[in-house]
Amino acid sequence: xTFDLITVGGGLAGATLAAELGRSGYKVLVLEQETQFKDxxxxxxxxxxxxxxxRRLGIxxxxxxxxxxxxxxxxxxxSGKLFENRNLPQTTPHGESSLNxxxxxxxxxxxxxAGALGVDVRRGAKVIAVDSGPNRDPAVTFEHKGERxxxxxxVVAGADGRGSQVRGWAGFETKRNLDQLxxxxxxxxxxxVPDDAVHLxxxxxxxxxLAPMGPRxxxxxxxxxxVAERRNLSGIHKIGEFLQSCLSTGLPKTWLAEAExxxxxAEFKGADRWVESPARNGVALIGDAAASSxxxxxxxxxxxxxxxxxxxxxxxxxEDWTAALDRYAKEHDEYYNALRRILGWMTDLVWTPGPVADxxxxxxxxxxxxxxxxxxxxxxxxxxGPSDEQARRLILGLD
Numbered sequence: 001x002t003f004d005l006i007t008v009g010g011g012l013a014g015a016t017l018a019a020e021l022g023r024s025g026y027k028v029l030v031l032e033q034e035t036q037f038k039d040x041x042x043x044x045x046x047x048x049x050x051x052x053x054x055r056r057l058g059i060x061x062x063x064x065x066x067x068x069x070x071x072x073x074x075x076x077x078x079s080g081k082l083f084e085n086r087n088l089p090q091t092t093p094h095g096e097s098s099l100n101x102x103x104x105x106x107x108x109x110x111x112x113x114a115g116a117l118g119v120d121v122r123r124g125a126k127v128i129a130v131d132s133g134p135n136r137d138p139a140v141t142f143e144h145k146g147e148r149x150x151x152x153x154x155v156v157a158g159a160d161g162r163g164s165q166v167r168g169w170a171g172f173e174t175k176r177n178l179d180q181l182x183x184x185x186x187x188x189x190x191x192x193v194p195d196d197a198v199h200l201x202x203x204x205x206x207x208x209x210l211a212p213m214g215p216r217x218x219x220x221x222x223x224x225x226x227v228a229e230r231r232n233l234s235g236i237h238k239i240g241e242f243l244q245s246c247l248s249t250g251l252p253k254t255w256l257a258e259a260e261x262x263x264x265x266a267e268f269k270g271a272d273r274w275v276e277s278p279a280r281n282g283v284a285l286i287g288d289a290a291a292s293s294x295x296x297x298x299x300x301x302x303x304x305x306x307x308x309x310x311x312x313x314x315x316x317x318x319e320d321w322t323a324a325l326d327r328y329a330k331e332h333d334e335y336y337n338a339l340r341r342i343l344g345w346m347t348d349l350v351w352t353p354g355p356v357a358d359x360x361x362x363x364x365x366x367x368x369x370x371x372x373x374x375x376x377x378x379x380x381x382x383x384x385g386p387s388d389e390q391a392r393r394l395i396l397g398l399d
Contacts, residue, residue, distance in 0.1 A: 003029045003120075003153040005315075006140050008127050008166050011037075013287030013304045014159030015110035015121075016057060020312035022119040029151065030114060031125040031142050037104035037111075041185040041266040043300040044219045045100050045198060045211040049382035050302020052094035053309050059110065060099070066109040068101035069214050073197035074379055079204070080250025084369050085197075092380040098198050100211040100219065102187070130156055130169040130283065138170075138282040154321050156283050157311070162273060164289035172275045172285065180347055181270035181296040182226025184233035184242060185219060187263030193218045193255045203249035205353065209298065210246075210255070217262075222246050223296045225351055226269065233267045270296040272340055278332055279325035284311055291336045297343045302382055306335055339383035342376040345395045360397040368395075 005021050007014035010032030022028045046054065054060050064070065074086040089095045115121045125144040132138035139152040158166030167174060193199065195212035206224035213219060222233065222245045233242045239261050247253055274291035278284065287304035310331045314324040349357075349364060368375050374394050377385035385391075393399045 002137070003027045003151060005029070005155050005157060006031065006151065006153040007157040007159050008130065008140065009159035009161065009287075009289075010111050010114070010121060010123070011107045011159065011161075011287075012110060012301060013289075013308060014157065015107070015114045016059060016305065017157055017159065017286060017308045017312055018119045018121075019110070019114040019117050020057065020308065021315065022114060022117040024316050028114075028119045029153070030111070030119055030121045031127055031140065031144075032111065032121065032123050033126050035124040037107040039102075039104055039187065039263045041264060041268070042103055043295060043298060044103050044213070045098060045209070045298050046301045047098060047299060047378075047382060048088050048092040048094065048096040048380050049384065050299075050305050051096040051099050053302065053305035054099070055094075055096070057305060057309060059113070062109050062113055063099060063101055063106060066101065066105045067214060068099050068106070069195065069212055070097040070099055071195070071197050071212060072097045074098065075197045075199050077199070077201040077250065078365075079202070083365070086379075088380065093384075098211075100198070100213050102213060127160075127165070130158070130166050132156065132170050132281040132283045134281055136282075154282065155315065155325065158283060158285045158289045159287050160289055162288040162292040164285065166283065167275060167285055167289055170281065170283040172278065174273055174275060176273040177271045177294070177344075179269045179271045180225060181223055181294065181351065182230060182267060183221055183223045183270050183296045184231070184245075184265065184267035185221045186239070186242060186261055186265040187213070187217070187219050188243075188256070188259040189217050189262045190258040190260050191216050191218050191255060192258070199251070201249035201251050202350070206245070206249065207350075208246040208249045208251060210251075220246055223270070225353075231267070234265055236261070236265065239265055268295060270294045272343070274336060274340070276333060277329040279329040282321075282325070284325055284328060286311060290332060293336075293339060294343055294347070297346065297378055299339060299343070299378065299382060303336065303339065306383075307332060335383040338387040339378070341387050341392070342378055342383065342385065345376060345392055346378060349395055349397075364395065364397045
């Protein structure tokens with residue numbers, strides 16, 4: 001049995017790509033290891049430029065129906081005081097809000113959507129090898145319901161996350177930045193967090209992001225420089241410390257006074273991991289398998305949808321799928337490298353310690369708020385905002 005496309009992984013990346021090709025009449029197989037999607041600490045905030053991609057891919061209504069929560073404002077606080085109240089639909093090119101969604105529900109609804117569009121979705125399938133090489137179709141070997149099979153396809157998409165095995169099987173080299181930040185996250189209920197906005201609060205050397213998920217529910221993240229000292233905010237015994245850490249940025253204590261954990265608490269190192277030119281020999285990497293941006297900046301879901309959009313468009317527009325993969329790899333490198341530049345500058349601006357850096361922030365932040373023209377915009381525009389030398393000089397206070 002031969003397919004046009006096999007995706008290894010059936011989450012946001014794999015299921016959405018499969019649906020795009022399936023509804024265009026291609027024969028598509030999704031291999032997903034989990035029979036039931038589980039809550040793990042990961043990205044659940046889709047930035048406006050990602051929501052724009054989701055709308056072009058036709059999945060926004062499905063995500064909202066599955067509990068996705070649209071927030072029209074992005075509020076930034078400095079030491080407990082409101083610094084900026086940004087109206088996202090009015091200040092972003094596509095007029096989009098931010099979208100927060102419980103990750104397992106997102107995976108489930110997109111998996112079901114792919115199946116409804118004619119995609120062969122096999123849950124509980126454990127992929128054990130991908131074999132690829134020049135001048136032949138790649139093949140995937142997997143176990144499903146006690147049977148081992150090997151199937152080939154014109155293209156195999158590795159959509160199996162930041163720990164991608166497909167990446168290794170296909171011989172891609174992973175690069176990564178040095179660790180700088182650490183991010184911990186947890187799903188909480190019983191909050192009094194205003195649900196009209198995403199709330200980003202900076203304290204003295206750390207930050208909290210609260211993404212409302214509906215009535216009295218939110219995903220909370222705490223970010224801090226974790227190179228010299230790790231707080232190890234993982235596990236049930238650290239829940240109290242985690243909530244206190246979030247409040248130490250100066251947010252109102254009443255927001256979390258009645259908060260209870262309803263999911264795991266876990267901490268991760270924040271650093272970019274990526275592959276240069278993530279497509280060759282019939283294998284394309286998408287989502288975190290291709291490039292996982294520093295999760296501290298929350299761009300992962302949005303970046304994944306760009307991969308899906310660019311790869312599916314390249315494949316649909318030509319029968320020469322070797323050329324299509326080359327095109328995708330080039331486009332991916334362009335927008336991902338732009339995003340990596342922007343987030344690197346943001347990290348330098350926000351997280352560099354010391355009086356010189358404090359003085360720079362005192363100059364740059366007010367200027368960025370009063371006249372954002374020319375500045376990078378990771379929230380509203382992502383990689384499509386300014387990322388040239390002028391933007392670098394502006395954000396680092398050199399002009």
